[in-house]
Amino acid sequence: MKPKIYLAGGFKGGWHDDVVKKLGDSFQIFNPQQHNLDEAEKYTYWDLYHVKKCDILFCYMSKDNPSGYGLALEIGYARALNKLIVLVDDRSKDDEQFKRYFSICQASSNVILETLDEAIDYVRTFKI
Numbered sequence: 001m002k003p004k005i006y007l008a009g010g011f012k013g014g015w016h017d018d019v020v021k022k023l024g025d026s027f028q029i030f031n032p033q034q035h036n037l038d039e040a041e042k043y044t045y046w047d048l049y050h051v052k053k054c055d056i057l058f059c060y061m062s063k064d065n066p067s068g069y070g071l072a073l074e075i076g077y078a079r080a081l082n083k084l085i086v087l088v089d090d091r092s093k094d095d096e097q098f099k100r101y102f103s104i105c106q107a108s109s110n111v112i113l114e115t116l117d118e119a120i121d122y123v124r125t126f127k128i
Contacts, residue, residue: 003126006030006047006054008074010065015116019058022120026127030054044073051077056123059087059109060116061102063094068102075105084126085109088119 005027007016016033023029030050037043047070051057057078061068068091078085087109092099106112113119 002026002028002128003056004028004030004054005056005058005123006050006074006078007032007058007060008051008071008078009060010062010068010071012064013062015060015062018116019120023123026124047074048077051083052081054078054083056126057083057085058119058123059085059105060119061087061089061091061105063090065091068098068105072102072105075108079108084111086111086113086119086123088113088116 005023007019007029011033016031020029020031032047035043035046037046051074057074059071059075061071075085085108087106089106089112092102111122113122
């Protein structure tokens with residue numbers, strides 16, 4: 001059985017497609033971009049259901065993510081479930097105020113890497 005990864009983070013920038021392309025053959029990937037749900041109650045349940053099912057929470061806080069609230073919820077839930085949390089945080093590098101508030105998410109993550117490619121390479125080490 002393939003390890004399961006949930007892709008947590010904003011929907012802009014095409015990063016989901018890049019991760020799926022590079023990891024998809026070796027992992028089962030839960031990609032929230034594909035659920036096509038518009039109602040908060042429905043997509044929140046979908047997201048948290050799949051966070052619970054995953055082995056690895058792959059988190060990307062991009063510079064253009066307007067808030068990071070959804071990502072923070074997913075990190076907190078995954079932490080409570082003792083999931084492996086891999087985080088790439090591009091926003092805190094250039095935004096000191098955001099960094100101060102997002103530090104709780106960093107502290108809750110198991111591994112923090114500088115780039116998406118580093119995170120992809122790290123996650124590859126878990127393939128069966």
